[in-house]
Amino acid sequence: MSRRPVLCLGAGRMGRGIAHAMAHGGHDVRLLDMKPREPADFRRLHDEALTEIGRSLAMVADLGGFDPALVGGILGRVSIHPLDQAEAAFTGAELIFEAVPETRDAKAAAFALADRHAGGDAILASTTSTMLATELAGLTALPGRTLNAHWLNPAFLVPLVEISPNEQTDPDILARLERILEQLGKVPVRCKASPGYIVPRIQALAMNEAARLVEEGVASAEDVDRAVKYGFGLRFGVLGLLEFIDWGGGDILYHASRYMAQATGDQRFAAPAIVNDKMERGQIGLRTGQGFFDYSDRDIDAYRRERLGAFLAAVRNAGLWNQPVTSADEPRRSPPEQ
Template sequence: MTKEPIACLGAGRMGRGIAVVFAYAGHDVKVVDFKARSEDDFKKLEADALGEIRSVLASLATFGMFDATQIDTILSRVSIVREQDAKDAFSSAAVIFEGVPEVLDLKREALARASELAGPTPIIASTTSTILVDDISSAVAHPERFLNAHWLNPAYLVPLVEMSPGKDTDPAVTERLKTLLENIGKVPVVCAARPGYIVPRIQALAMNEAARMVEEGVASAEDLDKAIKYGFGFRFAVLGMLEFIDWGGGDILFYASRYLTKALDNPRYASPDIIERNMAEGHIGLKTKRGFLDYEGMDVDAYRTERLKAFVAMLHHFNLVKPPVV
């Protein structure tokens, strides 16, 4: 079965990472270098890009993801394309992923040129981590086929892709890209065009709080990271954050937030209105069969058992399972 061809606009880290993912999944990928270069400089870039992609594939093979004898086959699906050959690369692609540096004017210029060369058919997705979709969509011819698709580095390993459609994005385009990403083993989520998407916004709060705790002398950097890895990260590798609120009970978060806000004399620990509202309505999670998620009709005991089994798998992952003392 022939897979849809893919194009990457930009031959930097993101373009190379996306190329690994799609080539691994059987797609031909053209990585387009949009900079004007001499023949020697382009050859150097080409060798560097393909060398890095080969190195990544070799590492993945070493880690047991596939047989190293398949590296050449996967790599053969990737080609580095110079600026003057971009029209064919873009117009023949099902999707173009833009990955030029995070400079608004630079992105708008590159997207305008790419969309003109591509014609009206290919989906165009910016991988920007900072610029909102509607700040750049007007640069794209036929903006109904444009949206943001934020990959988390390293793109070839992290499953999540945060998709952010704009006001002009055709919902069918969002669905097509979502299906394509799922078919290559990614886990796409759709979010509104808001600064920080989902993960970077939550991550920024957590990272700043961890740094602040070191500054305040709460714990050493080593102990803080150990707490994050074996407590925070351990739990959220199994339970989603809102699922975790429901698991323990929204009432616990409600009272803990009140205490921390007062004890630390800082409003950043205050609960949002939705926590207050859920408390007032009795929607506090598993105990009431409804919280952020709906548990009506669910076999809650079976659900708990499945999640606890996943926690045990995490203990095995960390090599922390020890036999009982008898």
């Protein structure tokens, strides 16, 4: 199946990461430099961008991601274009990623350029991590084709892309973007236009709490991160946060939240209303057949076995699984280094 070109407005770090991912997925990718430059300056940018993308491709190949012999062919799908060749760069592009600096003026200029040159069915996807799709819709004459597609760095490795439409986004545009991303092996998730989207909102709380633990002398930075890597991270790499609530029982979170809020005197630990409401209704997860998810028609034993198998695989992959000790003289594995 032939694939139409992809255009990135901006040849910086995000544009290069997306170019890597899209070229790896079989697309011809054009990076449009959004700054007017003298020919010599553009040539330096051109060479720098291709070198960086080539190095990231080679690194993934060297790590076992694919045959290193393919690097040159993949990199050959990426081209860099100066701003004065914008019209040609837009020609035929099905998907246009806006990847300019996080300022309103830069976004407005990028969308104005897209308004002039984008094809009639092109998808206009911002990669902004700070502005909302509803705000961006006001910067373009094409709000029905505009939405946010928030990639997580490194864009060429992390599967997740958070997609946030505005109120005028055409459902077909949303569905097309999801299909293109899924063909790359990405995992698109939808969210409303809300500050922080999903992952940045959750991780901001987690990172700040980790910093507070060090600030308060509760644990060293090394031990906080060991706890995250070998406890928090392993568990939530298998079970999502809401699935984990259901797995253990929403009642546990309910009581733990009450204790933490009372013990610390800080309402940041208080449970949200939805947890309290589910507690009152007896919808606490696996034990009741209903929580954040519906388990009424699920084979619970098979579900538990599958998830525990994934846990075991994660522990083994981390190099932390020990076979049963059959002799008191057997050496035991040392804990991992930080």
